[in-house]
Amino acid sequence: MFCRSLFLVAIALADLAFSATIEIVAQAAYDKPEPLEFAPNEVTAAVGDVLEFHFAGPGTGVLGSNHSVAQGVFENPCNPAPNGFFSGYMAVNATSTEANMVFRVPVKSTDPIVFYCTQGQHCTRGMYGVVNGAGDKTLQSYRRSITVNRNAVAPTTIGGGEMVSNEISRILPAETPGAAGSTKVSLALIFVGLGLALLIAQ
Numbered sequence: 511m512f513c514r515s516l517f518l519v520a521i522a523l524a525d526l527a528f529s530a531t532i533e534i535v536a537q538a539a540y541d542k543p544e545p546l547e548f549a550p551n552e553v554t555a556a557v558g559d560v561l562e563f564h565f566a567g568p569g570t571g572v573l574g575s576n577h578s579v580a581q582g583v584f585e586n587p588c589n590p591a592p593n594g595f596f597s598g599y600m601a602v603n604a605t606s607t608e609a610n611m612v613f614r615v616p617v618k619s620t621d622p623i624v625f626y627c628t629q630g631q632h633c634t635r636g637m638y639g640v641v642n643g644a645g646d647k648t649l650q651s652y653r654r655s656i657t658v659n660r661n662a663v664a665p666t667t668i669g670g671g672e673m674v675s676n677e678i679s680r681i682l683p684a685e686t687p688g689a690a691g692s693t694k695v696s697l698a699l700i701f702v703g704l705g706l707a708l709l710i711a712q
């Protein structure tokens with residue numbers, strides 16, 4: 511019985527090991543013609559994964575930054591989704607490389623999600639991204655639907671995610687999906703293997 515419980519714990523741990531944290535940075539990449547962006551701006555996520563939004567500061571000592579992330583709708587670019595997530599504005603001073611808080615949003619379905627920055631014209635200038643893009647709801651279709659530069663509309667309430675302290679304050683490189691995936695799989699295999707060994711040992 512004891513071993514059986516341990517086996518179930520191992521399965522639960524394996525499940526945990528499968529859920530991923532997907533880091534997305536709101537930033538200005540000054541080497542690009544339209545520098546405002548989320549990086550990466552196209553991600554694949556499973557139910558149980560977490561989208562972790564980081565807010566970059568310029569680190570230049572000249573200008574601060576003040577980005578946000580809000581869930582949007584594909585039909586109406588740079589406008590909020592009813593009851594969607596919203597981080598509120600994340601002011602970062604001119605000398606910092608990143609905000610000291612991150613906004614974590616749990617992924618509850620694999621339906622396509624679009625998100626954007628609500629600050630000024632950041633959204634129409636390219637500051638948006640898509641999770642699980644499919645069919646007519648893709649990064650490309652969202653980009654095509656933006657025809658003029660205008661101010662984005664912000665949600666009225668902050669929510670749909672958790673604001674937690676930033677444990678790894680750094681500018682994150684675009685993730686290599688394969689590398690992260692294999693770590694998760696091997697961890698899960700270790701947990702399952704442990705569970706099986708315990709079951710056999712009883």
Ligand SMILES: [Cu+2]
Nearest residue numbers: 577627629632
């Ligand atoms: Cu922005």
